Amino acid sequence: MTDKSKSGFTANCETCTVKDKSIFCHLQMDELITIDEHKSCIPYKKGQIIFNEGNYPLGVYCINKGKVKLAHAGQDGKEQIVKLAKEGDVLGYRSMLSSERYNASAIALEDTQICFISKEVFFSLLRKNPTLSLEIIRMLALELRLTENRLTDIAQKPVRERMAEALLFLKETYGFEKDNATISVVLSREDIANLVGTATETAIRLLSEFKHDKIVVFVGKKIKILDMDKLVKTANIYN
Structure with missing residues (x-):
């Protein structure tokens, strides 16, 4: 039925x-x-x-x-x-x-x-x-x-590491678009900040830094990962 x-x-x-x-x-x-x-x-x-x-x-x-x-x-x-x-x-x-x-x-x-x-x-x-x-x-x-x-x-990691880890988490949760690099979800900067546990202004600044460092780039409202190795290293998830 x-x-x-x-x-x-x-x-x-x-x-x-x-x-x-x-x-x-x-x-x-x-x-x-x-x-x-x-x-x-x-x-x-x-x-x-x-x-x-x-x-x-x-x-x-x-x-x-x-x-x-x-x-x-x-x-x-x-x-x-x-x-x-x-x-x-x-x-x-x-x-x-x-x-x-x-x-x-x-x-x-x-x-x-x-x-x-x-x-x-x-x-x-x-x-x-x-x-x-x-x-x-x-x-x-x-x-x-x-x-x-x-x-x-939240207790031990700097906010930059938490931001990198949040982007990896988004990738693991929703996967990539067909280009195998763009995270397949649209989140506002406020939502990203609320996921990381920081102020919206801080999230915007960190994402701009990641863009400047050629770790990510913005494709419309989505985030494309340019350098996965650098993102993983920034997240410091293996220490």
Whole structure:
């Protein structure tokens, strides 16, 4: 069965092109049919909020198409990007498992298509499929490691190294365009600053320095890496 939203966005779990990239690749056919029968397919425009920080979760969100940022608002109102997500990623499961409010808002970075799966359906799948449960545990462990690394970087690394590492992270998350050099995502300078954990003015200055040093160049609103070796060295990720 195929679910259809009011806008005409359709998605079939059995033939989904991003299924193999998600935790749902381990589901049996009858389990995929269960999701198909109950999920909602929802399109979001660039900049639209998918869920708000502070709300209680009602289910999980699987990205069928597009890119999403998860951002936490600090006490001073400044946004901190805590995660970037892509096609196949599942959002909101951690807060749902812990029965806590969302600690960040999910916002579409571009026009995005989301499949929403209710809490009841998701928990039913977890109880029936131990492989899915183990995959969730693996994802939680991975996120914990990434969070620990990020906290260490913010505490110990100079901002120039953090900027270089952020660009490498963007490349690992979203990949390159067909030229095998341009990072396949558009982020504002403010978003990049919020990812690095610095002021927007500092992010702009550092990107200009990277351009001057022939590490990167700007292609429209995207960033093209000219010298990967120099970028890795600047990030100092092997020390």
